Amino acid sequence: MSARRLYEDCPVGLALCRMDGRFIDVNPAFAAILGRTVEDTLALTYWDITPPTYDADEAQQLDLLERTGRYGPYTKHYFHRDGHIVAVRLSGRVVEHDGQRLIWSSAEDITDQARAADALRESEQRYRSVVETTGEWIWELNLALKHTFSNRAVERILGYTAEQFLALDTLTLMHPEDAEEVGNKLPALMANKQGWRGWLVRWRHKDGRYRYVESSAEAILDPSGELRGYRGVDRDITHRLELEEQLRHAQKMDAVGKLAGGIAHDFNNLLVAILGHADLLAESVKHDPTAYEDVEGIRHAGQWAASLTQKLLAFSRRQMTSPVRMDLNDATRDCAALLGRVLDDNIELRTELHPESLGVFADPGEIEQVVINLVTNASDAVGSRGTITVRTATVETVEAGEAGEAGETGEAGDTEADERALLEVTDDGSGIPPELLDRVYEPFFTTKAAGAGTGLGLSTVYGIVKQLGGTIDIDSELGRGTRVRVVLPLHEAPAPVAPAPTEVGPTKRILVVDDEMSVAVIVTRVLEAAGHVVEGALSAAEALAALEAAEQPFDLLLSDIVMPETSGVELARRCRERWPSTQILLMSGYAPNQALEMAPTEVIEKPFSPDELLRRVRDVFELSP
Template sequence: LALTIRDIRPPEEHERLEAALKDAATGATTHVDARHRKKDGTVIQVEVSADSIEFGGRPARLVLAKDVTGRRRLEEQLRQAQKMEAVGQLAGGVAHDFNNLLTAILGYCQLLLQQLPPDAPAREDVFEIRRAGERAASLTQQLLAFSRKQVLQAQVLDVNVVVADMEKMLRRVIGEDIDFVTVLRHGVGRVKADPGQLEQVIINLAVNSRDAMPQGGRLTIETTNAVVDEAGGPGQVPGRYVLISITDTGTGMDAETKSHLFEPFFTTKPVGKGTGLGLATVYGIVKQFGGYIWVDSEPQRGTTFRIYLPEVQEPAQQPGAVAASVSGNGSETVLLVEDEAMVRTLARKALESHGYRVLEAGAAAAALELSERHVGPINVLLTDVVMPGMSGRELAHRLLQGRGTLRVLYMSGYTDDAVLRHGVLEEGMAYLQKPFTPDQLARKVREVLDGK
């Protein structure tokens, strides 16, 4: 190579090199991590081990340098994945608590508005409370998306159709000073995903790219098929995937920024210009689809996001007709079981205002006793999923043994993983995600009673 050891080490490594050479003079065995520069100028990470030997009758050092660049990259990706998992658990728990609070805030706002006369000065104050609650609900939904705990309405999709249908809207979002190009390859496979959430992923990444190109540039969205082998990233399952690539010619980012990119509330934008949840939302949605997202970027060299979604063999579903609006009124008997008192009180008031008779209990055991004492029919069980002592699913199973015609509607501030763990969200089960308004609750109860 015609290079000395000082030529191989980058300048910032020279101080460590000199210290290592001093250790070598003592004859000690050494093992260090370092960086070496290859003849073409690229820098790699190496593990260096050195031992004292005798060579040609003279003392010498045997130095071995092993290129561990790929291994270090995989280790860093694994650490990042573990960190994101831990933060996701925290975010999901916080969002659950907020969903209960927001159910009460938004619900009582609606009840107040129904009671206040149209010209009441207080109406505007209540509207402001409701608007603030709706913004907070939007933030909790983004936290749930990041933590992979939101309930998704998955269906088989043609990714090319999704991107093509969004093209006009995306052009408006990114602006006229950015050249927008789509490369939708023929024969791209199908994926199983929530169409609204997949659109949110694409929009969030397009907006991120737009913000990285304040002076204009080029944004390219590309679709293709991809096969991942055993050498994929940490945790990536080998198989066939649909790859969506979103590339911009913007400012790019350094390694430090990339290491925090998908963390909730991390943002490089000025205060007030972003929540720091856009890319965290993208990360959570993609992972909940069973997919993976990677980012390649360097300062001043643009950025490419690559989204891998598992390919499915089922035919893509066609958009269905919009369902007619359902009236929430009724006169049937509802057994309401909710351990959160403020949500239980709100739900009772909401249902009673729509004509229902409500029996309420704060725990599953109390609900069983109430059912035994009640001599008339109970038409529907409205129960929280996760409760102390007994889950909503177990409660429904116990009640159905004595009331075979009972219909069941589950509700929860927890979401996908917790709900699935408790056996809910199986085919044909009715579910209502918190936060909800009184009208939404009443309509859902009516749909369940009508068998819709």
């Protein structure tokens, strides 16, 4: 076969051109790369088929050609006849022919390979973008259990950059218990070349706290099927577990609250009867000192039982509450007595109370919650043995916000000092790290182990104190303990006012409704003794029947709220629609908050005294239009 035939049949594009770029000869393969015939191509120059963007590259290749007699191989593009760009791999050399220096070039169409490379590069960039921007932690692990790759999500989850993480002995960051469990499971998985799904693993964050991570991985196999490591995706589920714990806690407290409310409802009904009969009995024996003293003992015990019921409801936050002037010393003393029974035997709870009354204007339940939360936090800090001191005092605050013990001199210039009440809880526990002090008031932030707290204690205290116009600050030292100081405005006691005698007032027709017979009986007796005409009902159905049967509307409907089948709130609503002239007063030993919010009228809280009942009945008529 002739050399010319080989030249023309060669599948690689071949071209001969002058040093100025004019083509002398090309084979069909070279012309085909350009989408042209040989004749068309010979009418062109090298520069006609080269995009201008390659000018700098071409100059560099021509310089190489002049110096070495060769150029390439390198990749460039040619213009195709139809206008699109063709990728080629080009190389060439200088040859001498008839005394002329010519350029002999070979060109291979690599458009398909270039497209494939571009697609691969784009795919890799897309993959890397997904890997680096996802919130999931993606990693690779070799057979030596050394992490060889990690995306940037590790910094969000553990606080280390990917580079810092890979430089560590990473498995030492795993919780020891989980590391042991993983170490026990991995050999069997590696032997079977299997991955895992949904492992719960605790990793230690850079700040020392543990994060809960849900881990899944697949085995990495080489072409021969041998295990080379693992590639995994981990998800930080710490917040989810915290929310689940908060939900469980909320559900538990809701159940406890409902139980407490049910107990309080029945207990308060009993106390209405006990205290009511005791008051009536006191009137009949007031001339017999011995009998009167016995009755007073009954009343005192009943009132003490009523206060216990209110405390029970306060802890479940289901009591009817309103701010009143109260003695901070009394609330602190009562809470300390209660907490002293439930703290560990090796924890000493001391109280140092101010010798004089410290009046504050607050909801008693909220003050109790403040004391309980602070003492509970202190008990967690001291562990199984230590001392907690709860102290009350007066302090003087100045405009700059400084607070010192009463009698100390502050640097306030002409600013007049303002005396306030101080509640201080001190412990000798582990203390709070300085870097965490700024975060202790954040909702759901806790330094306790998972499941040991919701992180709502101090944030709740902070909210209550701020709402009461007070301040709170914390001093803590690692290994020495913590001191929390709550400062509240003092509220002076109003001048004592002698109680006005309860006036009977004009006779009224009253319908008393309560499913507890003992309550209905004592309420009826008190109202009848005051001159009112009373009719009783033990259910809402009986009450509606009595309202329907009455020739004239009743003057007052006095009904319990919590009753079987139909509540007092619903009964009041129906009564107001049908008999608008009838006044309404509801009684409650306990009622769900939503029921109280729906109540269309005033509510008297059980247990109540006969005088209080008569006063509230009189107020209903005096305030009615």
